[in-house]
Amino acid sequence: MGRRPLNRMELRAAAEAAEALGLNKDDDKGRRRSSRSADDPSQMRSKPAASPRMRVVWAVCDMGGRTVATFDYADKADAEAKAADLKARGKGNHFVRSVKEPMEGAGPRY
Numbered sequence: 001m002g003r004r005p006l007n008r009m010e011l012r013a014a015a016e017a018a019e020a021l022g023l024n025k026d027d028d029k030g031r032r033r034s035s036r037s038a039d040d041p042s043q044m045r046s047k048p049a050a051s052p053r054m055r056v057v058w059a060v061c062d063m064g065g066r067t068v069a070t071f072d073y074a075d076k077a078d079a080e081a082k083a084a085d086l087k088a089r090g091k092g093n094h095f096v097r098s099v100k101e102p103m104e105g106a107g108p109r110y
Contacts, residue, residue, distance in 0.1 A: 052102040059099040062092055067099070 058079035060069045068086065071079040076096070083094040 054100045055103045056098050056100055058096050060086070060094055060096055062094055068094065070099070
């Protein structure tokens with residue numbers, strides 16, 4: 001069987017009695033210290049790397065998922081026309097999907 005749980009009131013009375021006698025001089029002994037110190041900058045976490053800015057484009061893909069052509073987001077009709085043209089020429093089935101790609105010349109996002 002386990003140990004009998006300790007009574008909070010009895011523990012408090014014992015601590016006050018020891019304090020009155022001057023036996024509890026070392027108060028820091030029972031406290032836990034954090035593993036990281038806020039004063040030490042080497043212990044602090046660094047910021048995550050800034051991800052590049054992304055833009056959405058329409059990609060015309062074959063049935064294997066490989067991108068055949070890309071169009072700006074505003075040119076969805078042109079992308080669908082390209083997919084229909086490839087299918088009409090007998091190049092197999094093609095479909096249009098949106099894809100995110102990094103923007104050229106744009107700095108990182110904060």
